[in-house]
Amino acid sequence: MSEQGFTTKIVHSDRLLNLEYGAVHAPIHNSVPYGFDDVQGLIDVFQGKPGHAYARQSTPTIDALQHKIQQMDNGVATLVFASGMAAIVTTFLTLLKSGDHLICSRFLFGNTNSIMGTLQSYGIEVTLVDATNIDEVKAAQKENTRMVFVETIANPVTQISALEAIGDFCEAQKLVYVIDNTLTSSYLFDATSVKASLIITSLSKYVAGHGNALGGSVTDSGLFDWETYPNIFAGYQKGDSKMWGISQIKKKGLRDMGGCLSSQAAHLISVGSETMELRMDRQCDNALALAEFLEKHPKIEKVYYPGLKSHPQYDVAKRLFKAFGAILSFDLIEGEDCCVLLNKLNIVINATHLGDNRTLALPVAPTIYGEMGLETRQKMGISESMVRCSIGIENKADLLKDFEQALA
Structure with missing residues (x-):
């Protein structure tokens, strides 16, 4: 087979x-x-x-x-x-x-x-x-x-x-x-x-x-x-x-x-x-669209996603992977509160986990990487304002609109 x-x-x-x-x-x-x-x-x-x-x-x-x-x-x-x-x-x-x-x-x-x-x-x-x-x-x-x-x-x-x-x-x-x-x-x-x-x-x-x-x-x-x-x-x-x-x-x-x-x-x-291929095609497509949207937004300092040409290993990802994955993270500009942003999102769920059909997001530093401390987070490249998103299978337009209204 x-x-x-x-x-x-x-x-x-x-x-x-x-x-x-x-x-x-x-x-x-x-x-x-x-x-x-x-x-x-x-x-x-x-x-x-x-x-x-x-x-x-x-x-x-x-x-x-x-x-x-x-x-x-x-x-x-x-x-x-x-x-x-x-x-x-x-x-x-x-x-x-x-x-x-x-x-x-x-x-x-x-x-x-x-x-x-x-x-x-x-x-x-x-x-x-x-x-x-x-x-x-x-x-x-x-x-x-x-x-x-x-x-x-x-x-x-x-x-x-x-x-x-x-x-x-x-x-x-x-x-x-x-x-x-x-x-x-x-x-x-x-x-x-x-x-x-x-x-x-x-x-x-x-x-x-x-x-x-x-x-x-x-x-x-x-x-x-x-x-x-x-x-x-x-x-x-x-x-x-x-x-x-x-x-x-x-x-x-x-x-x-x-x-x-x-x-x-x-x-x-x-x-x-059985539906992994179908789901991941949709999730990866959504993630790339959201990453490109966020990278251009004035309230976003930096976006971390292998599908962006600005990513340091973009060429490696393009050569080895069928698509760029459905995980992305971003830093807000100074003065913006990531928790305020997350609470304004309507479709996106504040939750830990990855690979779900639903888009999930959380503030990284005080949650999944809180135990390791500031020094270790800095060595890993994790900022204190970083938000991690696991992108789901929602309709792309709805997902982009939700981030647009929350950032506004």
């Missing part, structure tokens, strides 16, 4: 699993335990053969969603988790150990940034770098470096990492290259094209799309040679070595740490994903 279009593959993914009664959607399996007429079947599942024994590790509904995300990401295997943060933390804690070193973009989602401090408390070294500059990434490498972690488009200032150059560097140095693809999603950007080892996505955002389900995923691209990685437990070094990393994440993460997704949430995400 690789020659088929993105949406064609997704909307037919479930029914091609030969579901009962000709169903086109995978059903919701709510059972926690799974019984076997022959106990050998239960033993086989515990020994790693396909099947279901306990819902913490898998259900048929979960398997169907994982199959769908694997197709989206062009990988060899996918695991889903209770949230995007569960997927990120599980990846770090199952593949890194005390004494290891992680190179990480300093332009990070607030909660991910917070995790770096937790990792350091566990004895894992972390170096934060300007990931738009490959020289900084290379200079941070140490003898104990095991992994490089970046986001495609940073939240909220929209910096774009040197994705291609980092991929070449990680391949040459045999480092695990982890890309958080949430803000682009697999529809806008194929992370395997820049040699990502693992692709992490918050499914709660553009994949689900409707603000009604939490979930996260980790996909192994099949491009990393896990035989060269020193942290794979001996018990997982069996069978196809391409599956060693994802097997360790599953056993140590889902089984031991329990960050499992419910079948109900998996079903909502799966159904939501």
